Amino acid sequence: MEATMAKALNLALRDSLAADPGTLIFGEDVGALGGVFRITDGLQKEFGDERVFDTPLAESAIIGVAVGLALRGFRPVPEIQFDGFIYPAFEQIVSHVAKYRNRSGIALPITIRVPFGGNIGAVEHHSESPEAYFAHTAGLKVVAPSTPGDAYGLLREAIADDDPVVFFEPKARYYLKDEIDQSTRVPIGKARVRREGTGATVIGYGPTVLTALQAAEAASKDDRSLEVIDLRSLSPLDMDTVMASVAKTHRAIVVHEAPVFCGFGAEVAACISHDAFDLLEAPVQRVGGLNTPYPPSRFEKLYLPDVDRILEAVDLVLAYG
Amino acid sequence: MADVVQVMSAEDPVRRLFTQDGTLTDDARTSLGLDREALRDLYRRMVVIRRADQEALNLQRQGQLGLWGQFLGQEAVHVGATLALRESDWIFPSYREFGMAMCRGVDPAEMLTLFRGHTHGAWDPKRYHFAPLAIPVATQVPHAVGFAMGCRLKQTDEAVLVTFGDGATSEGDWHEAMNFAGVFRSPVVFLCQNNFWAISVPLTRQTAGSIAERAEGYGFPGLRIDGNDILGVFAATRAAAERARRGDGPYLIEAVTYRMGAHTSSDDPTRYRQASEVEAWSRKDPIVRYGTWLKSKDLLDEKFENAVRQEADRVAIEMREKLARAVMPPAGDAMYGHVYERPSEPFLRERREFEASLEES
């Protein structure tokens, strides 16, 4: 069936609630309202207010009680309403969600859903890309889908996973429509080649995959053949897929909305230069947000990576002959 | 508004056991339902955990432990609260609750391997219903509340106890968790061990108000009690836990006690507090006080005291010897073995590379 990513996520939550009575969904406004992006729409009505419930407005406790609920045998799926509001919960995520199993042997099957990224004309704190903080933390798995189908399959897999997963939803792509297949799960830790090409590899995740595909389409009109990889999973990182592509193209560009400095692209670039030093014909390029706080919305087009900035990076890597 | 008033005006089954100043009433003290052996057992356990605590400090001074945080002076809370619960009730400690862990049956030598640097978690929480240490202050409080929310969802009659110090009541997590517990009427007992010091910072710098009375703002009762009176701690905890089991929601107990020792073996309390203050509190020593009371009831004689002392020494010596024999887990397992339930291939690859880089020295 065809569905928006928002609907795909809603279906994944619904199917997860139906599949496992231990699944609980909670957070701010996820109940009667159905979430500020309607991702939990209708779930409280269908599954009751004990399994889908609003909490007080306190992100640290939302994640902290998720730890306790997981210890009690539940499969919590807390929602953090916006990327920029996850920071109060940072300690619970990094010190406990990530490390609890390491100190106790008890796995915490928690999936933390976080809408992330910009391009929606929002006020401050509603457009951030904090994924690198979490990918940096051992004990967590971090994923970010780019299509409705992957959103469904990855969320089902994340909730079913016995390890904690931070699930970043590209909010600018919530209304992207595509075919979804409810019988498909997407394994965590597997990237996907979204477009084949030979000239250079463009690597994205979440919202930047579509941008990369648009750039590849534009480049093809200039007879430039770009391969586009959707990482889908940041931790664990599927370097095998990236390497297979770089072995073919000898050039790589990583694209994300987060600032480039210490962004996830730095990890990808470092891995490529480590694993494929002899294959590179040009330095790995990073295209991302500027090293400034996320700007006021009227400036966000200047901040975010777009087709032109990707093509500039393509020009650069191809200029190396 | 009506709901709130109703909750607050409901009879408080804990408060009625205590006088205005937090002392267990004589009536309550004599109607605890504890027989002679149970009353003597409370004493025995306090002596044993104090001896183990001292031995652990000795071991640190002798280079056998990297660090030790004494609970000297807080034994009444450790023993009284733990024994007031059912064994199936989970306890969420902070990082100074080894007396509680011992009361739950955790092997003290195994516990010490944590402070010897072998592991971050030295017991199976599910076996003892005793959560791992939570070293970042107050972070365990929302865990306990979540666990209690889960108990309520499963409609069990479990109660959950979470304990923390006075310093923790300044943390956001504490307030957030108290609030959640009130909103969800979770079966959780908040046990504050107000020992007056958060490392070097006195209680007066943590709060200008009452800890116990804060509960009211979150929609449930709280009570300040004498934390050096083991029977008072026992009675309050048991009553609060029973109330929680009945579905009447959370309770905050502020047990007033004193940290007689340093914050940890790396700390020097003479830099920030007066010897006279410590001296004054030593006259309220929970073991001495309870011993005096037991003697007044003819429940404690020299023979029993000697037997208890010998048992305590034996526990300490066994702990020392067992610790000396403690074998470190293999490095690969200690470092990589417990991070993920389903580790990824890149993670396992790194583990293999790490293990291949090791050699016997």
Add this chain to the structure above:
Amino acid sequence: MADQTFNLPDLGEGLTEAQLMSWRVDEGARVEVNEPLCDVETAKAVVVIPSPFAGVIRKLHAKPGESVDVGAPLVTIESAQGPGEQSPDTLVGYGPGRGPESGIRRRPRTSAPAETATSDVRAAPFVRQLAKERGVDLAAVQGTGPGGRITRADVEAATTGPPQAEPVAALQAAAEPGVRRVSVVGLRKAIARQMVRSVSTIPQFTEFAIFDASALVEARARAKAIGRSATPLAYFVRAVAASVRAYPMLNSSWDEKTDEIVIKPEVNLGIAVNTEKGLLVPVLRKADSLDLAGIAQKSARLIEGARAGSLSPADMTGGTITLTNVGASGPVETGTPIINPPECCVVGFGAIKPRAMVVGGEVVARPGAWISISVDHRIVDGAMATEFLTDLVGRLEKIDD
């Protein structure tokens, strides 16, 4: 009884020393486990150190007021306890190599990495690897990439000999039963890259023609009669060189950096040669300035050299157009050759054999062969390609010497 020496432990999270303030015991005195030995002051606190052993004090290793390093001997006690009964090893401060706590370590580095010669050469890792494979000294190469960087094309242009063809190793892929995977190295890899570069960067089209080789066959017969044998290839080369002279656009390349057409002054004609190691393209320089005998002689030397692997770098680089033969034997008539980048054109000849041709309204058997040309459409359109091919056919059909 054995002497046990108690070394000063780290008393508080990373301390390195402590000052001995006073002893609470004397040498010769008897102590029990945990009996206070001394008071020491660390950077953090004054602490009492309890004895880890029971026994008689043999030696106090420091005097009050002295500073003792963590790990240095503090006291020696004659004790009945064997090492097995008590752990004499303190947790920290002793370094590796003692006791059960330190039974494992990271393998020490066994050799220092070799000093790497530094140079000012700027080239990407892949380009350096390529230069290494081909024996090209990068210091002698003029880079044409950004900031003077040496590019893959620069290395290819400077290749100092036939690419080192390495043995092709066959690997059995365990995961795909029955499937053979052949690892690609050396020349095969170089050909693959060159061909990928061609089809992925050059929009090319191909045109075909058949020419009447009667004149060529007769010319060969005449030459043979006077003892000057020439292969058909020599005639082809001469004709192509002459046609390229007439249509210089075919002797050019497209500069992607500047979007310019670069027309070459000389016709350096690459001749595709099938060798045991793979396809090589030695270059016949200034083919347009050679006579038939010169062409015959030089091309023979190049072909031989390619097969023997004995060509010089100049013989292998700098081509401006390539000649290849398609179907020299067997039933194959022609094919679509792929341009050898950065050239503009490749010309393929088929075998000369008797063909049915219509001459003066009659079907007659005449020797003939296919010609195919592939050209860079960025530079040359169909009309010019047709003109060029027509010119070439005309020259081949009018050979008179």
